[in-house]
Amino acid sequence: MNNSPDKKENLSASKQVLLALKEAKNRIEALEYTKTEPIAVVGMACRFPGGADSPQKLWQLLSDGVDAIREIPPKRWNVDNYYDPNPETPGKMYTRSGGFLQEDIDQFDPLFFSISEREAISIDPQHRLLLEVSWEALENAGYIPHRLHNSLTGVFVGITNCEYQVITGQARESNVAPYRITGLPLNAAAGRLSYTLGLTGPSMAIDTACSSSLVAIHQACQSLRSQECHMALAGGVNLWLLPEPL
Template sequence: MTQSPSAGLDKDSIIKKALVELRETKARLSALEHAQTEPIAVIGMSCRFPGGANSPESYWQLLRNGTDAISPVPSDRWDRDRYYDPDPQSPGKMSTREGGFLAEVDQFDPQFFEISPRETLTLDPQQRLLLEVAWEALEHANLPASRLFKSLTGVFIGISTSDYKERHLVALEDPMQTAYLGTGNTLSTASGRLSYVLGLTGPNLAVDTACSSSLVALHLACQSLRQKECHLALVGGVNLVLSPVTNIIFSKAGMLAKDGRCKTFDAAADGYGRGEGCGVVVLKRLSDAQRDGDVILGLIRSTAVNQDGPSGGLTVPNGPSQEAVIRQALSNGGVDPKIVHYIEAHGTGTSLGDPIELAALGAVFQDSHSATDPLIVGSAKTNFGHLEAAAGVAGLIKVILSLHHEEIPPHLHLQNPNPHVDWE
């Protein structure tokens, strides 16, 4: 009994069809894998930081010149002498009279953003700053706001405090306590207002994870871009210190440096100095940025997020967790630790946090670096304090500027290295 020629042909056809389908499936899987790991391009950025750093260019000059931008508490914030006592446990007092402050945070052009003067009276200056800096970041990216109307653009903002609302709520008979006090001071509205004013229809998130807020916002934005939930993303953070209340509370907790300075990695580190600021970056998928001919300022290859979990206390850092998230970020981006030569550290300048952070970095990078090929670590907090919710984006912009200028700026206030750190 013999097989007919047509039956053989049918079998060959089936095999060929299966091979074609297999190649197509592999191609789809490869494209999907690439989409999940595609680098994210930074195509625009802007900022307001202490010391007159009101643009990326002036920020770089501040960093390069090693400027200490810490100053006395401005009189328009509170009476620094009235609330000061060198004893941090003194009731109603704080143990510092200095910090990193922005100038003229009360200045704003509401008509430019089509906001009524009446609404502006109770509009948190943090929201005003976000509008201004986001607009400038888009200009830096050569993206007119008119082009983004009804576009799938996401907004991801790190924000943790609302001192402006506290100031108005203190006086319950304040005539400015209108409905605008709510929309002007709710954290979710800080991000929502950007989408409303610019007409953006992508995801919108206000993120509060304390000091990491703007970096977690960055992480979520990168995920959203890779999932194609949005095609462009505005990512930033903002922080203003308008009330003495948080300073008083943090002084009681022993968190604040008496001179208002982050003496990061130094033996004299005694806490952090609070700082103000706002930074916004504009992100696109790398393939889209290349297609559109955008100027690419830097690439974000990967991000990672975790939590301390159980540690020595609610606010005590967990070294193994920090080590794990660094390893995860390297793994997610397929980055060999050997090619990492600079780390912009959290570096708050606390006697407990600094050694834990450096030990985690040492555990990850010790086998890939040596005395002749060291890992350099620095922190912008030494220039203008801890910007809290905006600290992460300040560090990101610093790294982008350092790459652009091919230079690592000075790290301030390091006189005697912390003896609790194994510097080898």
């Protein structure tokens, strides 16, 4: 005697309809679950004004109510050449202060990331900072970055400014460097990170002005829930290198 369930084709029309409805319901429930499934933040790293170069230091800075605004460092530009207290003065800025990183943003170890010194000169400091902080975030999460090679990991970067392109354009040698096309565009910020770590998930640079980082994190969550990637690096970077925006 065969006690196995009837095959679908042997069921009556009404039972086939009920079975199809049940299968459709299961698929819908699975889809709805993926839309609301909790996403774990397993690692973080950062660079913020006030010497907050780790999440722990950032929390401490906020807890202590530290004012991280300081006078514009001379390594960025000579503030005396541009400052005027009158906001109506053309070609001048009426502030001497801002939120700036304490460490020198031109310091970078290219060989650590298998990048030549010649190429590193043409890489936007924002891209370099992303490489360093992303590496720290992975270590903070307990991952060995090299072991993510060929993994379905996505990269979502919020980035808006491209002032380094103006700076290098003023230097003749950098202006003709073959690495400008991969070192300066905003889209290269995410692509370089994916390439360096060998990641195969979605990779995109997002510019929505002040909300760029927030939108990047949102896109990462959407990609995870739609199973386009199994893990994601998401965040943003913003460096003021020229006085004009101020």
